[in-house]
Amino acid sequence: QKAAIREKAEQEMTASISSGIRQVAQYRSEVAQQRARTVIPVAALKRRAKENPQARAAEADELVVQLLRWFKCEFFTWVDTLPCQRCNGPTTNTGMTPPTPEEINNGAARVEVHTCQACPGGRDTRFPRYTNPSRLLETRRGRCGEWANCFTLCCIAMGYEARWIHDHTDHVWTEVWSTAQGKWVMCDPCEEAYDQPLMYEGGWGKQLNYIFGFSQYEVRDLARKYTSNYSDVLTRRTKVGEDFLAAMVDGFHQAQLR
Incomplete structure (x- = not known):
């Protein structure tokens, strides 16, 4: 019976990762990206980025900040x-x-x-x-699912590398690659939050467990990035074995690279 329970849990985790891969496959569509570019006020956002006295050093990073603000304050509505x-x-x-x-x-x-x-x-x-x-x-x-989904498409349509992030404690958001900073930057459109990876654990008090990042080219286990106490997070990662999870995620990652 234990083996059957373990197998079911592994199947559910595998299905969840497969679902994330199908999700980000939609962002490859040139038609979808073009539709996004027709609704994003690109010129206005670039102007705001240049005129902001507190602008980030890299113009590309500041443009993401302005995209976040526009998306939350002018474009999308919470339901x-x-x-x-x-x-x-x-x-x-x-x-x-x-x-x-x-x-x-x-x-x-x-x-x-x-x-x-x-x-x-x-x-x-x-x-x-x-x-x-x-x-x-x-x-x-x-809600957050629709927000992160649409915002990730908008980032990719603007020419950024972006990842869709799925937190198994019921939240999703986006990461955008910053060339200037040499890292993936957390962007949560629901909160207009930029580069605040510890917000969920520290500010929201979330008891995090599994967090995965998906893009056209990769699948990553990102839980370490969003916690200041990974050993504590590990105590809640009980659905599947860590060895199974690492091998499964790596298998999906290698498939995305092909």
């Missing part, structure tokens, strides 16, 4: 529940409903139902959880 489509009043999340074919085509395997508290009979508003970043350029709303 807890959507307003009622009929009366624009508050709604309550009352469960899930099957996606339509159009929603499935845009990567929405799940659709939340947000029920109006005021309309007679409880008018329902659908909230498809889209995973297609091109569709998110149109809807411009969601």
Whole structure:
């Protein structure tokens, strides 16, 4: 029975990594990147970067900071529940409903139902959880999954190397390669946070365990980067053996390089 439990856990972890690889494969699309460039005010962001008196030394780094600010403050909207489509009043999340074919085509395997508290009979508003970043350029709303997904596409469309980061304690964000700093820099569009890797553990008090980074060229186990106490994190990494995990991640990484 223990062997069966271990095998199931290994299959689930492998499926999670495979899902991350499929996620970042979408960013390769030239059509998706071009769509992103049509909505990003590139010239305005470059001007803001040059005019900022507290600008970072490298213009490319400052441009990422400006992209973060624009994305959070001007482009994307956070959703807890959507307003009622009929009366624009508050709604309550009352469960899930099957996606339509159009929603499935845009990567929405799940659709939340947000029920109006005021309309007679409880008018329902659908909230498809889209995973297609091109569709998110149109809807411009969601929770951290939608935010990080769309922001990662925007970074790549701007010519940056970017990674999509999946934290198994239920968060996602982006990393952008800084040539000037010679490192991958954490960028969280939900928080407009730049280069604050210890924010989740220190500021949020997260009990971190597994954190993986995905790009077109790599898969990485990044948990060490986001903690000041890796030995403590290790005590919570109990789903699969560390040797299995390292070999599995390396196998996926080598496949991405090919």
